[in-house]
Amino acid sequence: MRRSATGTVRRPRSLSAVAVLAAAGLLLTGCTAAGKAGEDGAGSGGDAGNGTVKVGLVYSRTGLLADYGKQYRDGFMAGLDYATKGTGKVAGHRIEVTEQDDAGDPGKAVSAAKNLIGKGYKVLAGTTDSGVALQMAPLAAQNKVLYISGPAATDAVTGINGYTFRSGRQSYQDILTAGAMLGDAKGKKVTVLAQDSTFGQANVAAVKAVLGGRGATVGSVLAPPSATDLTPFARQVKAGGPDLVFVAWAGSTAPALWTALDQQGVPAASKVVTGLAGAASYPVFGDAGAKVSFLAHYFPGAGGGNAVEKAMLDAVGKAGGTPDLFTPDGFTAAQMVVRAVEKGGSGDTGAMVKALEDWTFDGVKGKVRVRAEDHALLQPMFVAKLDGTGSGAKPQLVTTEPMDTVAPPAKPAAG
Structure with a gap:
């Protein structure tokens, strides 16, 4: 924050609507x-x-x-x-x-x-x-x-x-970490797989704002929150042939989602990225866990x-x-x-x-x-992979993204 000559703290402009929406809970807030x-x-x-x-x-x-x-x-x-x-x-x-x-x-x-x-x-x-x-x-x-x-x-x-x-x-740093895994976004195709809910739509908006702003074509596959058979949505994602699949999913159907993605060969056809939450979530990914790239805020040893x-x-x-x-x-x-x-x-x-x-x-x-x-x-933010399955799954560091690489845009100070 900048100060005026009197020493008072000057308030920056408020964030844009898109930034406010950015990936709420991508890593499941704590x-x-x-x-x-x-x-x-x-x-x-x-x-x-x-x-x-x-x-x-x-x-x-x-x-x-x-x-x-x-x-x-x-x-x-x-x-x-x-x-x-x-x-x-x-x-x-x-x-x-x-x-x-x-x-x-x-x-x-x-x-x-x-x-x-x-x-x-x-x-x-x-x-x-x-x-x-x-x-x-x-x-x-x-x-x-x-x-x-x-x-x-x-x-x-x-x-x-x-x-x-x-x-x-903050959420913007999560999305930029995912973008680092995509590389040069220009001309790339990104699909956001999420539930058709406020949470899911916020993630779609955030990815469009960040990666779309860098030249990627961003689409989405949204499943009803009540859906339990997720195979059709996994098939739809694969049929689209994206370079990157960004998964933002919450709730009890997560194990079924990852099973469906694995069975349909989505991780083999595209780079699949999602957020790494706490240790209690590691077993949720099942066999797909070893085939997914995780953007990570932190896990023990990441430093x-x-x-x-x-x-x-x-x-x-x-x-x-x-x-x-x-x-x-x-x-x-x-x-x-x-x-x-x-x-x-x-x-x-x-x-x-x-x-x-x-x-x-x-x-x-x-x-x-x-x-x-x-x-x-x-x-810094981290890219990780999961080794093992079930209770034996453990994260391993793949790369560290420097703090300047994943820095959100600065907000100018108010006049």
């Missing part, structure tokens, strides 16, 4: 977990007298995203320990975390955030649900508090206001065993957790909080924002950068 969840936290958010900075962690401890929530929270606590070198302090300030459960409900999240802000909290983090993030961000701007969103993937969070940052990837990744894996394991898809998002959020407190102290939100803008640092995934113009988190 969550955060418990600890002191539900504690209200006494006192103000920052006290220069006692050197304490209170951070509100608002996330889904319960609800549909609770499993992902645990990953985020485990990562946050590991990241806080790492970034403060085990002291819980930075620049003379002790960081105290208060956890609140939003249960994936925007209303509960806003209520919890207002409660924390009313107590003087200047830093909020969390959020894996896109709907929650889009309610939290305006609240941060209205009250001039730092808000670091978690795995919520909607592109609309990027550039939404000058006080909102993100610690995870190549760099020092930061090793620290996260070790810390989460020792605490009894299991690192997974969204553990790095929590770890990165903690790194950002510590950086903000180090430079901004207990309550100077403007200094905190400035400290994060254009900050490049070593993260779990490798080198990452907070883009000043719109607070996008530029980061």
Whole structure:
């Protein structure tokens, strides 16, 4: 974000309608977990007298995203320990975390955030649900508090206001990773296979915007959400002869879909790409898993065993957790909080924002950068394959796409 001469934070223009639609849930958005969840936290958010900075962690401890929530929270606590070198302090300030459960409900999240802000909290983090993030961000701007969103993937969070940052990837980065597997898109044929639902249509719109904008011809095969016999749709995809099949599928019929695609020889005829979600999803692909290319935000080992990744894996394991898809998002959020407190102290939100803008640092995934113009988190993305089937399926890294290669378009600052 750019500042005016008075030092106020300038808000970028809102995202285009297409960007807002981009591949919601392509990697199946995640969550955060418990600890002191539900504690209200006494006192103000920052006290220069006692050197304490209170951070509100608002996330889904319960609800549909609770499993992902645990990953985020485990990562946050590991990241806080790492970034403060085990002291819980930075620049003379002790960081105290208060956890609140939003249960994936925007209303509960806003209520919890207002409660924390009313107590003087200047830093909020969390959020894996896109709907929650889009309610939290305006609240941060209205009250001039730092808000670091978690795995919520909607592109609309990027550039939404000058006080909102993100610690995870966004949907546009997912699509660009898929595009990297296609190579030069000009003249190529891409088919999006999805359900005929808001989710499916959003993915079609996103792929058309990104890959179509690069010269590919993008079509779609949409199945009714109620369909259980998916063989006809697999046949339709194969008959179209696409260079790339982009699969965006959610729900209990996923195993049947992958069986149908494999039986009809689609992976043998075209490059098939889909998002790699958490470890619990690996068995869903069956025999097709070894024939599919996966765009991946993260899986353990994707970072190549760099020092930061090793620290996260070790810390989460020792605490009894299991690192997974969204553990790095929590770890990165903690790194950002510590950086903000180090430079901004207990309550100077403007200094905190400035400290994060254009900050490049070593993260779990490798080198990452907070883009000043719109607070996008530029980061590497991964291409993976699955070895094995069923409970024995494990992801293996194929290639790493550099952060600049998969960077979403920058949003210009408002005048």
